[in-house]
Every structure is written in structure tokens, then in C-alpha cells.
Amino acid sequence: MKRIGRREFIKITGRSLTLLLLGKSTMLPIPPPDAKASILGKDKKEIADGLDTVADSRNQFAMVKDVGACIGCRRCMWGCKKENNTPDVVSPPWIEVFELPIGTSVTTHPPLRDLRKGATTSYTESPKEGKWYLPVQCNHCDNPPCVKVCPTGATYKDKDGLVLMNYDKCIGCRICIVACPYSARRFNWLEFKLPSEEVNPLVPVRYLGVVEKCTFCVHRVREGKLPRCVEVCPVRARHFGNLKDPKGEIPKLLKANMSFRLLEDTNTYPNIWYITRGKKWVKE
Amino acid sequence: MTEDLLRPVMRTEKIYYLLGALVLVLFSLYIYTFYLQLARGHGFVTGQSTPVGAVWGIYAAIIVFFIGISHVGIGVSAATRLLNLDYLKPLARIAELLTLFCLPGAVLVIALDIGTPERFILNVMRYGRITAPFVWSATVISVYLFASIIYLYLSMRRDLSLAADLVPRWGRLYKLLALGYTDTHEERELHERTLWWLALVLIPIMVSVHSVYGFVFGLHGGRPGWFNPFMAPFFVLGAIINGFATLIVVVTIIRKVYKWEQFLSLQAIRNLGRFLCWMTLIYIYFSVSEYITYAYTPLAGEAYVIQTVLVGEFSIIFWPAMAALIIGFLILFLNQTVFSGQFNIWITVAGATLINIVLFVTRYLIVIPSQLRPLLPFPSGTYTPTLYEWGAFLGVTGFVFGAYIVFLKIFPVIEFPLIDEVEAKK
Missing domain, CATH: 1.20.5 (Single alpha-helices involved in coiled-coils or other helix-helix interfaces)
Structure with missing residues (x-):
């Protein structure tokens, strides 16, 4: 050779x-x-949040929740579930409401002793005396850990401050769920079928094996409407608006009230503030 | 001599087919889990859940375990080359194969863990984002795998060309793979030089592979019990122990089965055992310092996690695992020192096996407890691995085992000694 x-x-x-x-x-x-x-298997339409909408960098969407007024009725939770085509198998849906004993702190991880006093998400009656209610959803952080760790850029921070998902890029590795300190992300663990008459055509239906979470109702807020959870709140405990608009509701509320954000030591700069303006517990 | 080394390639006993059948049965468990998961979802197959419960289950522990084993293979071989540890040379290829088979094994489990396996590699390549630990890991793992394959191939070329005429069944395959290698002095030199440089490059890649796995867990500020600069070195050390322990077991079994006592010397295995022994001691030291830090004045979240490990639901596996780690160390240590006169290789193997089991448990204890505690006041979740998840573990173990026996039947697994070396020995 x-x-x-x-x-x-x-x-x-x-x-x-x-x-x-x-x-x-x-x-x-x-x-x-x-x-x-x-x-590449892309002949079908892309499945992603906020598909036919445009992000405007003059906006920074933010929410203020009044935990003094919240009665823990979970209407936000169910309203969101219906609006956003969340199937029953994604449980809890995108919003979770906690019932907490008075004095339980949520600006950091609550100490064991506080947890044992009876913090729960599975209450059946509300409001109860001596309890307060804390609705939690994706905070659309300014420094979102979930975006940083996403290997495919399936979750991203848009120009108007929303943290959104492109489900077709998601590989379901769930490291965003691990990274999110607020446990705001959900995973499609099981197959489901939504009845077609119940599907909201503005919101993509997700599928097995991808991660999803609150979008601040991107399909509504970019059209100038309020998110569904704000709309359905019976006690006006939720306020939504543009943080960059100095005359808007959000900066005004934050100016007039003391506020806190969740787990502030995780350095995420959430865009949801909590105030305690409502006085439902104060008995004369 | 070469006939001795080629024995497994030339003859096939009945038991081989039995083992092959066993491997197929085991691997079908993996396939079954994979299929069910694809069809019905992770929620149907695994015990994982979110936000309450473990988002990553035992799969993550299995991945870290197999990556850990794969870590050492090429490492041993590269060190042999760089430090001229000639006594390790005969077991270099057996070690390299650990890398070659355990890395794909780990990737199999990654594919199982991923929600949409059909697009996982494609999407990471198309949209890969450099800030993501998983992109780092995909990069280093593929570099490591391909570099290892090249390394293994180059170091095998000589044996293939020598064996081509001796093995009628595989002769043509060998000739094809040897790509016209002739065993001249210059060619040997050239290969040695290339391999030396490759070995030099492989060592840092090897360290990075497991550091990245430490980062996958250690970089999340919002995870009590994980957020820790110690994670990367700890994982590297764990991987070294994991790999050496497995290597000792594998080498001893191959030595026994093929009666290769003259090639795989007792001294070589003994040295591996000695190294494993000291590394285990460092691991114990690392563990103690980590748990003391966690337990002394922890933040609220950490306090919760360490509480579940030390006295809570995980204590029933934590304390036995720690005890077993120390026992494993003592077994190795005493076998090497005090009872050095009666040194028994099977005692070393027993110690190594014990340490390997402990390492699996500690991986589990790293992965699971931190995930069960969300930072917000959710109820605490629980996680129990399902039979499917264990089945997948068995399946991947079967895959690695099967890859070994197939390789042993097709290729020479011990480097042929150089003729002058053999004569010098005589």
C-alpha cells in the first residue's frame, strides 16, 4: 500500500x-x-407569548398589590387561568395566593418558626381574622435570574419590561424554575386537552414539556387594556400601569404609600410592589 | 503474549450472550421510561413537581454521577502520559473507555430529564446563550467527548495495525481503522508527541467539565443550600473519587475475568486505591467544613434545608451515608497501611464500591433537599423517586456495561507492550 x-x-x-x-x-x-x-419542523405557526404585539420601550409595566385590601378570594387566580388557557394539570395556575399569619415576613425567606405558625396556600375560607393574604405571580424582574440561566433564550426580557416565553425554543430543562426565587414558573408535567370553545384565541396554548408563567397578560396590556387579574379583583387590591409615566397610577401609589417587594435580598428588582393601604383589618 | 491480550476478541463464551441479554433487558427499561415520558409527560413517570416538590429529581443525581465517573477515565490516561506513570499504562484504555461510555450515558439521562428531548440539542446549538450554565456544560461535554474519542483512537492505532493480521474475524475492520499505520519508530514518536499535547489540553477540559456541573447548582442565589463558591471544586473532587472508585472495580473485574494478572499488576491497582483513599479523606474534610458552615448560623432558608438533612426527612439516608463514607475510607486505609502485608484486592474493591454508593447518595442529598424548600411560604414538598426513574438508572447502567462488553469483544483493550520492553523484562 x-x-x-x-x-x-x-x-x-x-x-x-x-x-x-x-x-x-x-x-x-x-x-x-x-x-x-x-x-426544521417549523411549518406550523410559532407558539410564543405576545406574538402579534409590539413592545414599546417607553413602557415599563409594573403592578402594585394592596395586601391590606386583599381578601384572598382567589378571583385573580381563576380569572387568570381562564384568560390564559391554563389547563387543570398546571397546578397551581400562574397566580398563587398565600394565607399568612400576621407577622410572617416575605421580604426574605420566612424563618422556620413563622412557617410553623400556619402559612398555607390551601385555605378554604377567606378572609379570616388574624390572617393576611398574599397573591404571588411572576414579578417580571428587572434582573431576572431565569433569563440569565435559560440555555436557549426561550425566556427573555422584552423592551417594555415583560419577561416572556417563546415556547418553541423551550427545551424543558427547568433550570429557570430552579433559578426563580419566587417559584413563579410552572411546567407542563402532563398531557391535557382544552375544550376548544374555552380557548382564548389571543393566548397560545402550551404543550407537554415546556415551561410557562404569568405574562402580565401581554396580549391585553400592549393594547392598552388591564391584565385580567387586575380587572377581576373585587376589592381593587391590584393596580397596574406604566412605571415610566410619572403621572400614572403606579408612581403615585408608590409615592403615597410605604411599599415592599418579595425576597428583596435576591437582588432581582421585581416589578410588583406590595402596599398595605387597605384597612380591612382595623376595627374601630 | 499478544495472544493472551487478544483472547476476549478471539473466543466468545456462552455467558457472554447471557450478559448481552441482561444488558438488553436493562436498557429496555430506559427505553420504556423514555417512551412513557414522551407520550404521557414527566408528571406521569417521575415523582417531580413544581412549585412544591422537586423540579429535578433523581435524574439530576444520576447525571452528575455518570459525568463524575466519566471524569476520571481520560484523566488517568492523560496523567499517565504526562507524568510518565508507566505502571498505569496497561489500564489506560480501560480508564479511557469509562469516559467514552459514561459521557453518552449521562447524555442519555439528560435527554430523559429534558422536557422536549426532540429539540434539545438542535435548540441549544441554534439559540445557545452564553450566560447559561447548560450551554457551558453542553460545550465542555462535547469538547471533552470528541477530544477523548480522538485521544482514544490515536492511542489505539498501533494496536489495531498489529492485531490486524492476528484476528481473522475483525482483521479487515482493524486494517480500515488503522488507516495505514505501520509500526515504525517515527510514526510511534509522532503519535506519542500528539498524544502528549492532547493530554495536556485534556486535563483542564476535564476539570472544567465537572466545575460546570458544580455551577449548574452553585450559581442560583435563590436556592438555599446550593449558592456556594465551594460547589465547583467539591464537584470536581467528588468526580475524582467517583471515577477512581469505579475504575478500581472495573479493572479488577476485567483482570479476574480474563486472568490478566500479569498485565494489570496488583501494584497498579494498589496505587489507585491509595490515591482514592487520600481523596476520600479530603472529601470527608470538605463535607465536614460545608456542613459546619451550613449548620452554624445559617440564613432562614439554609436553616430549613440543613434541618431536613441533619435531623429531618433526609437524616435517615444522610447519617448512614456519612458513616459509610468514613468506613469506606477506613477500609481502604487499613488495607493499604496497617494490613499492608495481607493486602487483599477484593477488600479495596469493597471499599471502592461502598464509596461509590455513598457518592451517589451525597449527590442525591445535594440535588433534592434544596429544591423542596421554595423561598416563599409554600408548604414543603416531598419527593420520592418512582420505579420508572430507578428503571432509567438501571437502563443507563446497562448501557455502560453493555458498551464495555461489546468493546471488549471487538477491540484489544490493553495496549500491546513494545517489543523491546518485553525483551527487557525477560
């Missing part, structure tokens, strides 16, 4: 590769963009 030297080997390989590439480019028709997309 003839020995082939290293140089010769490289030369031959190079030549054959060039030939192969040339041959390929001349012989095979280059597929049009659509055909390319269908090869």
Missing part, C-alpha cells in the same frame, strides 16, 4: 471537501425559506 504523508492527506481531504461543497451547491437546488422552515 502506498503511504500517504500528512501534507498529502490534508491536501486530498481539502480537495475532496471543496469538490463536495461545490458539487452540492451547483447540483442541489437551494430550498426556498419556507421549505427550509418545514424541514
Whole structure:
């Protein structure tokens, strides 16, 4: 057998590769963009949050929740579930409401002793005396840990401050769930079927194996409407608006009230503030 | 001599087919779990849940475990080359194979853990974002895997060309793979030099592979019990122990089965055991310092997690695991020192096996407890691995085992000694 030297080997390989590439480019028709997309399995419409909307960088959406007024009725939770096509198997839905004994702190992880006093999410009656109610959802943080760790950019921070999902990029690795200090993210653990008459056509229906979470009702707020949870709140404990608008409701509320945010030591700069303006507990 | 080394390739006993069948049965468990999960979802197959409960279950522990084992293979071989540890040379390839089989094994479990496995590799390549630990890990794992394959191949070329004429069944395959290698002096030199440089590059890649796995857990400020700069070195050390313990077991079994006592010397295995022994001691030291830090004046979240590990629901596996770690160390230590006269290789194997089991348990204890405690006042979740999840573990173990026996049947697994070396020995 003839020995082939290293140089010769490289030369031959190079030549054959060039030939192969040339041959390929001349012989095979280059597929049009659509055909390319269908090869990648993308012939269907993309499934993502806020598809037909445009983010405006003059907005920074924020929410103020008045825990002094909240009666823990969970209407926000169910309103959200219906609005956003959340199936029963995603449980709890995007909003979770806690019933907490008075004195339980949520600006950091509550100490064990406070937890044992009876913090719960599974209460059946509300409001109860001596308890307060804390609705929690995605905080659309300014420094979102979930976005940083996402390997595919499936979750991203948009120009108007919303943290959104592109479900078709999501590989379901769930590291965002691990990174989120607020446990605001949900995973599609099980198959489900939504009855088609109940589906809100403005919101994409997610599928098995991807992560989802509150979008601040991106399909509504970018059209100038309020998120569903704000709309359904019977005691006006929820306020929504643009943080960058100095005359807006949110900056005014924050100016007039003492506020706190959840788990502030995690350095996430949440866009949901909590105030205690409502006085439902004060008995004259 | 070469006939001795080629024995497994030339002859196939009946038991081999039995083992092959066992491997297939085991691997089908993995396939079954995978299929069910694809069809019905993770919630149907695993015990995982969110936000209350473990988001990553035992799969994560299995991944870290297999990556840990894979860590050492090429490492041992590279160190052998760089430090001229000639006595380790005969077991270099057996070690390299650990890397070659356990890394794909780990990737199999990653594919199982991922929610949408059909697009996981494609999407990470198309949209990969450099800030994500998983992108780092995908990068280093693939670099490590491909570098290892090249390394293994280059170091095998000589054996393939030598064995081509001796093995009628695989001769043509060997000839093809040897790519015209002739065992001349210059060619050998060239290979040695290439391998030396490759070994030099492989060592830092190897360290990075497991550091990245430490980062996957250690970078989350919002996870009590994980957020810890110690994570990366701790994982590297764990991987070294994991790998050496497995290597000792594998080498001893191969030595026994093929009666290769003259090639795989007792001294070599003994040295591996000695190294494992000291590394275990450092691991014990790392563990103690970590748990003291967690337990002394922890923040509220950490207090909760460490409480579940030390006295709560995980204490029933934590304390036995720690005891077993110390016993494993003592077994290795006493076998090497005090009872050095009666050194028994099977005692070392027993110690190594024990340490390996402990390492699996500690991985479990790293992964699970921190996930069960959300920072907000959710009720605490629980997690129990389901039979499916264990089945997947068995399946991947079967995969690695099967890959070994197939490789042993096709390729020479011990480097042929150089002729002059053999003569010098005589």
C-alpha cells in the first residue's frame, strides 16, 4: 500500500471537501425559506407569548398589590387561568395566593418558626381574622435570574419590561424554575386537552414539556387594556400601569404609600410592589 | 503474549450472550421510561413537581454521577502520559473507555430529564446563550467527548495495525481503522508527541467539565443550600473519587475475568486505591467544613434545608451515608497501611464500591433537599423517586456495561507492550 504523508492527506481531504461543497451547491437546488422552515419542523405557526404585539420601550409595566385590601378570594387566580388557557394539570395556575399569619415576613425567606405558625396556600375560607393574604405571580424582574440561566433564550426580557416565553425554543430543562426565587414558573408535567370553545384565541396554548408563567397578560396590556387579574379583583387590591409615566397610577401609589417587594435580598428588582393601604383589618 | 491480550476478541463464551441479554433487558427499561415520558409527560413517570416538590429529581443525581465517573477515565490516561506513570499504562484504555461510555450515558439521562428531548440539542446549538450554565456544560461535554474519542483512537492505532493480521474475524475492520499505520519508530514518536499535547489540553477540559456541573447548582442565589463558591471544586473532587472508585472495580473485574494478572499488576491497582483513599479523606474534610458552615448560623432558608438533612426527612439516608463514607475510607486505609502485608484486592474493591454508593447518595442529598424548600411560604414538598426513574438508572447502567462488553469483544483493550520492553523484562 502506498503511504500517504500528512501534507498529502490534508491536501486530498481539502480537495475532496471543496469538490463536495461545490458539487452540492451547483447540483442541489437551494430550498426556498419556507421549505427550509418545514424541514426544521417549523411549518406550523410559532407558539410564543405576545406574538402579534409590539413592545414599546417607553413602557415599563409594573403592578402594585394592596395586601391590606386583599381578601384572598382567589378571583385573580381563576380569572387568570381562564384568560390564559391554563389547563387543570398546571397546578397551581400562574397566580398563587398565600394565607399568612400576621407577622410572617416575605421580604426574605420566612424563618422556620413563622412557617410553623400556619402559612398555607390551601385555605378554604377567606378572609379570616388574624390572617393576611398574599397573591404571588411572576414579578417580571428587572434582573431576572431565569433569563440569565435559560440555555436557549426561550425566556427573555422584552423592551417594555415583560419577561416572556417563546415556547418553541423551550427545551424543558427547568433550570429557570430552579433559578426563580419566587417559584413563579410552572411546567407542563402532563398531557391535557382544552375544550376548544374555552380557548382564548389571543393566548397560545402550551404543550407537554415546556415551561410557562404569568405574562402580565401581554396580549391585553400592549393594547392598552388591564391584565385580567387586575380587572377581576373585587376589592381593587391590584393596580397596574406604566412605571415610566410619572403621572400614572403606579408612581403615585408608590409615592403615597410605604411599599415592599418579595425576597428583596435576591437582588432581582421585581416589578410588583406590595402596599398595605387597605384597612380591612382595623376595627374601630 | 499478544495472544493472551487478544483472547476476549478471539473466543466468545456462552455467558457472554447471557450478559448481552441482561444488558438488553436493562436498557429496555430506559427505553420504556423514555417512551412513557414522551407520550404521557414527566408528571406521569417521575415523582417531580413544581412549585412544591422537586423540579429535578433523581435524574439530576444520576447525571452528575455518570459525568463524575466519566471524569476520571481520560484523566488517568492523560496523567499517565504526562507524568510518565508507566505502571498505569496497561489500564489506560480501560480508564479511557469509562469516559467514552459514561459521557453518552449521562447524555442519555439528560435527554430523559429534558422536557422536549426532540429539540434539545438542535435548540441549544441554534439559540445557545452564553450566560447559561447548560450551554457551558453542553460545550465542555462535547469538547471533552470528541477530544477523548480522538485521544482514544490515536492511542489505539498501533494496536489495531498489529492485531490486524492476528484476528481473522475483525482483521479487515482493524486494517480500515488503522488507516495505514505501520509500526515504525517515527510514526510511534509522532503519535506519542500528539498524544502528549492532547493530554495536556485534556486535563483542564476535564476539570472544567465537572466545575460546570458544580455551577449548574452553585450559581442560583435563590436556592438555599446550593449558592456556594465551594460547589465547583467539591464537584470536581467528588468526580475524582467517583471515577477512581469505579475504575478500581472495573479493572479488577476485567483482570479476574480474563486472568490478566500479569498485565494489570496488583501494584497498579494498589496505587489507585491509595490515591482514592487520600481523596476520600479530603472529601470527608470538605463535607465536614460545608456542613459546619451550613449548620452554624445559617440564613432562614439554609436553616430549613440543613434541618431536613441533619435531623429531618433526609437524616435517615444522610447519617448512614456519612458513616459509610468514613468506613469506606477506613477500609481502604487499613488495607493499604496497617494490613499492608495481607493486602487483599477484593477488600479495596469493597471499599471502592461502598464509596461509590455513598457518592451517589451525597449527590442525591445535594440535588433534592434544596429544591423542596421554595423561598416563599409554600408548604414543603416531598419527593420520592418512582420505579420508572430507578428503571432509567438501571437502563443507563446497562448501557455502560453493555458498551464495555461489546468493546471488549471487538477491540484489544490493553495496549500491546513494545517489543523491546518485553525483551527487557525477560
